[in-house]
Amino acid sequence: MLNFLVKRLFGLLPTLFIVAVLVFLFVHLLPGDPARLAAGPEADDATVALVRADLGLDRPLPQQFVNFFWRIAHGDFGVSTRSKRPVSQEIAERFMPTLWLTLASMVWAVAIGMALGIVSAVWRNRWPDRLGMTLAVSGISFPAFALGMLLMEVFSVQLGWLPIVGDGTWRGYVLPSLTLGAAVAAVMARFTRASFVEVMHEDFVRTARAKGVPEWRVIARHCLRNALIPVVTMMGLQFGFLLGGSIVVEVVFNWPGLGRLLIDAVSMRDYPVIQAEVLLFSLEFIIINLIVDVLYAVINPTIRFK
Known part of the structure; x- marks a missing residue:
């Protein structure tokens, strides 16, 4: 495992070089x-x-x-042509709001998406499955900016329960994280369902049921762990997309994050900020993929021997 990590870390350099040239x-x-x-x-x-x-x-x-x-x-990384401040300082101030928003979105998206996927797989071709997949397709199909404006209209303007823009409390994270995580939850539900349906037809699952193992234990202990490999891959990619692709949501909710900074930089042709942010997003994807590969060995010990 150590040799694998060292090789992957050294593999970062040519990848980042190519990305830097293209940027x-x-x-x-x-x-x-x-x-x-x-x-x-x-x-x-x-x-x-x-x-x-x-x-x-x-x-x-x-x-x-x-x-x-x-x-x-x-x-x-130079000095911003717009603010005349170091680019590293600009990004450092905007990184944490984006990271916390991404984590909040990912937590609820994974929890709800996996729950919907498992329920749909267990009750396949019945009404829970149809309802869950209908919600999943709706979440994927609905544009993020439209969902954000709809949530603001209902929960901020009409009901007055939540703020439109971030106010520094947990309430300010609710609407942006729901908007950002909706598509991830939908994709998670579909991936989890497909993976569970495949695993539930394996011989070891039929053997466990034949031995009289309770159904909840078959699902939680035998199916869940073996179905997580493709789900974890998707989780890593989606986390990278959330971290680097929250631009629309940050603009809709006026969120002071990296996405909003990138929009401002592009509009002002702020070359140093654009270059630094794209390199940062690329590095995030590479590191997340490395973490996903390590998690494979944690979930399935047989992989580390291969």
Whole structure:
């Protein structure tokens, strides 16, 4: 296992290098002049030229490319062209709100999604199964921004139970986490159901039932653990998507997280922030995949011997 972890960690470097190259090329293909946006619409050409020189955008593209990688290698992601603050400081302030929102969304999405999936598999082709899969399809089909506005209209405007924007308490997390986790819960329910249905037809499950093992123990002890491998894979990927893909929800609820920061950076052509955030999201996906691979060995001990 240690050798596996070391190899995967060293494998991060070429992956991040390729991502960094693509990000650098992508942001420089975005339309618009960052110097003009930073200087303001009333600035004359001389002021724009000074701003462009200050941002280093007057240098040839290959030189900008080398400087970009040199700074990254030393842990320097530059200064935001919008706020004139270090990019690392900007991201550090926005990271925790996004992380807590993602964790809150993931907790309830996993709990409800797995419960729906297990119930649908146990009572397959009966009314609990049909109801659960109907809810799952609805959760996948309903757009996040529409669900967020609907929840705000009902629970904030009409009933007045919950705040529209975050107020620093647990109540501020309810509506954004429900909106963000709805699609994950739906996917979790479908994956769990499919995995359980497959496991419930295995020989060891029939043997356990033939021995007189109670049905709840067959489901909890024999089926659940063996059905978790594909579910854990999906959980890891969905967590990465939540952490990096909460942009729409953060905009709808005016959440001070990484998604909102990325939207502001793109609108202002803030190259350093865009590059740093995309690299961070890529690193998150790689680390989450590594954690998922380790969890395989925890769930099924036979994997570690392979």
